[in-house]
Amino acid sequence: MWRCPLGLLLLLSLAGHVALGAKQGRVRRELAPGLHLRGIRDAGGRYCQEQDLCCRGRADDCALPYLGAICYCDLFCNRTVSDCCPDFWDFCLGVPPPFPPIQGCMHGGRIYPVLGTYWDNCNRCTCQENRQWQCDQEPCLVDPDMIKAINQGNYGWQAGNHSAFWGMTLDEGIRYRLGTIRPSSLVMNMHEIYTVLNPGEVLPTAFEASEKWPNLIHEPLDQGNCAGSWAFSTAAVASDRVSIHSLGHMTPVLSPQNLLSCDTHQQQGCRGGRLDGAWWFLRRRGVVSDHCYPFSGHEQDEAGPTPPCMMHSRAMGRGKRQATARCPNSHVNNNDIYQVTPVYRLGSNDKEIMKELMENGPVQALMEVHEDFFLYKGGIYSHTPVSLGRPERHRRHGTHSVKITGWGEETLPDGRTLKYWTAANSWGPAWGERGHFRIVRGVNECDIESFVLGVWGRVGMEDMGHH
Structure with a gap:
């Protein structure tokens, strides 16, 4: 486990970009489908911390499954587009994340962004602005309880x-x-x-x-x-x-x-x-x-x-x-x-x-x-x-x-x-x-x-x- 001051972080991240430019025989990591320009779509959660995972350089095995995609706990994750795990800044660097976490609803062990609409069998569910998970109450044809x-x-x-x-x-x-x-x-x-x-x-x-x-x-x-x-x-x-x-x-x-x-x-x-x-x-x-x-x-x-x-x-x-x-x-x-x-x-x-x-x-x-x-x-x-x-x-x-x-x-x-x-x-x-x-x-x-x-x-x- 290591922490580092912000100055060092910038240096490391610059070194990362130089390395990226030089290719070093490695291809750029493709962005997993679950991630986007605002960074992680999760409203928090323990990832790096859970696994006690923090890596200095680029390390492909410094990665965790995340909402059907993969997030990383290495310094290389913080590029123009972020695929860092949500608690990477916090846990590995001791700094607040560079963007506010997306608000969402916790449901069935996953976090869903506010105002998103999802299907649960035959019912439509929405994550309300007050972070309440709300679903229609239609009886479904396939009813697991029945x-x-x-x-x-x-x-x-x-x-x-x-x-x-x-x-x-x-x-x-x-x-x-x-x-x-x-x-x-x-x-x-x-x-x-x-x-x-x-x-x-x-x-x-x-x-x-x-x-x-x-x-x-x-x-x-x-x-x-x-x-x-x-x-x-x-x-x-x-x-x-x-x-x-x-x-x-x-x-x-x-x-x-x-x-x-x-x-x-x-x-x-x-x-x-x-x-x-x-x-x-x-x-x-x-x-x-x-x-x-x-x-x-x-x-x-x-x-x-x-x-x-x-x-x-x-x-x-x-x-x-x-x-x-x-x-x-x-x-x-x-x-x-x-x-x-x-x-x-x-x-x-x-x-x-x-x-x-x-x-x-x-x-x-x-x-x-x-x-x-x-x-x-x-x-x-x-x-x-x-x-x-x-x-x-x-x-x-x-x-x-x-x-x-x-x-x-x-x-x-x-x-x-x-x-x-x-x-x-x-x-x-x-x-x-x-x-x-x-x-x-x-x-x-x-x-x-x-x-x-x-x-x-x-x-x-x-x-x-x-x-």
Whole structure:
């Protein structure tokens, strides 16, 4: 440790400049991004002192990490632009710093300059002039306290941060990540088709569509920040059903964008839509493959117009239709139109849904999504009470639609048996269990059994390879 009077400091600093001019075979130290002309942007703090670090000449290892950059405790730091540590003058030279320290707020072990604005997850924070740190109080979609509470509780599933949701408010999650409008009472009371189980018929304890129909069940889609689950779940179920019912002769991934842009009667594209309308469109107009008409992925731009419909079809007789335009994706020539037969509603008894699923393929289900579902990482989901003690705005829900692909049951460590559905969501493969989730079965958890639809792919003999 050494101190030196100011005169010597000037001499040393002159010597430093001469050395710099002579280059001495060493390049000038680049200024780290965290530092600027007024010197250090910190309002103080112990750096050189903490490490008891002071060096005479230029010494690159006389340096410390500082606010994502590096500051120095050697005499060479005090050039025209300073990259000295904030306490260098004070501690190493015993003189007051040549500029007043910048005022700031201490937050999470860092100092932020006054009047700066920063994001903390989904909330905007400001360092006020009185050096108070102030943040908005919006409930965030990814809530670390909720994740912790779920994982510490014995709820049968695990929560985690899905990075695509980080920085979104809970409100935005409900607004942009769901997008199925609850059916009208007329549609809700749609005639149910009852599947009769034969006397003595026993359904297996576990079933997965992809095991019965390998290569015909498609992977989960990703709706991004488009509130279009009405189109995504419909396209997903129709893709699987057309593939199964054509015995694998046709295995299209059908285009959600075709529905979002072209099915405009009482539908709102990426701002929500109805399942009955989507199925009507698939039956009467048909859609092309996703390859032919790819998703244009709207980010939450409320003002942006829905892209115009690029795909129309016309009747060819016998109920079949053909496209009247080339594929919007100019690299694809195959603009075949795929259609379905009229949609039917299943009874809400889990045995009926199971039998339909096992015989005819994945089904579409409406579900109520709550604030904790966004955090699902794995396990058998059921809505938890962790938000009950919090203000109302932390408890939000909205209607969504998904594709149920199978079922099973699991014995928990405490001996309980949980029966579950497996389903594909449309939040991409990184969410949940590779884009899928399991949810408690048989008790209408989150309304998942209240409105379940099936449909047949419209497949003629000519589609079965008899071209």
